[in-house]
Amino acid sequence: MNVLIYIKIRAGGIIMSKEKGFFAEFKKFIMRGNVIDLAVGVIIGGAFQAIVSSLVEDIVTPLLGIILGKVDFSNLAVTIGDASIGYGKFITAVINFFIMALVIFAIIKAINDVSDRLHKKTDEEPAPATKICPYCKSEIDIEAVKCPHCTSDVE
Numbered sequence: 001m002n003v004l005i006y007i008k009i010r011a012g013g014i015i016m017s018k019e020k021g022f023f024a025e026f027k028k029f030i031m032r033g034n035v036i037d038l039a040v041g042v043i044i045g046g047a048f049q050a051i052v053s054s055l056v057e058d059i060v061t062p063l064l065g066i067i068l069g070k071v072d073f074s075n076l077a078v079t080i081g082d083a084s085i086g087y088g089k090f091i092t093a094v095i096n097f098f099i100m101a102l103v104i105f106a107i108i109k110a111i112n113d114v115s116d117r118l119h120k121k122t123d124e125e126p127a128p129a130t131k132i133c134p135y136c137k138s139e140i141d142i143e144a145v146k147c148p149h150c151t152s153d154v155e
C-alpha cells in the first residue's frame with residue numbers, strides 16, 4: 001500500500017488522471033444496469049437450480065425408480081491394472097443429465113406456453129379505424145361509402 005502511494009506521488013498527475021479514467025470506466029461498467037440484471041439473474045438462477053435439483057432428486061428420480069425398478073449403475077467398475085474405471089458413475093451422471101435436461105425443458109416449455117398465451121391477449125391489434133381511399137389515397141373512416149376528400153364512391 002505504501003509503495004503504491006509512493007509511486008503515485010512520484011509519478012504525479014499522470015497516474016492520477018489515468019486512474020480517474022480507469023475508475024470512471026469501472027463505475028460506468030457497474031452502473032450500466034445489465035450488471036445488476038446479471039446479478040439478479042445469477043441469484044434467481046441459483047434459486048431456480050435448487051427447485052430443479054429437488055424436483056429431479058426428490059420427485060422424478062424416485063418415480064422413475066418405481067416405474068423402471070431400482071437400477072443403480074454407480075457401483076459398476078472395471079479394474080485395469082491399478083486403475084479403477086468407474087463407468088457406472090459416468091452412466092449415472094449421463095442419465096441424471098438427461099433427466100435434468102428433460103425437466104428443465106418441460107419447465108421452460110410450460111413457462112413459454114403461459115407467456116405466449118398472455119402475450120396473445122395483449123398483443124391483439126385493435127381493428128383498423130380508417131382505410132385509404134383508392135382514388136385520392138386519403139385516409140378516410142373505415143365505414144365511409146363516399147370519400148370526403150374527392151367525393152368518389154368507395155366500398
Ligand SMILES: [Zn+2]
Pocket residue numbers: 133134135136137138147148149150151152
Ligand atoms: Zn378520395
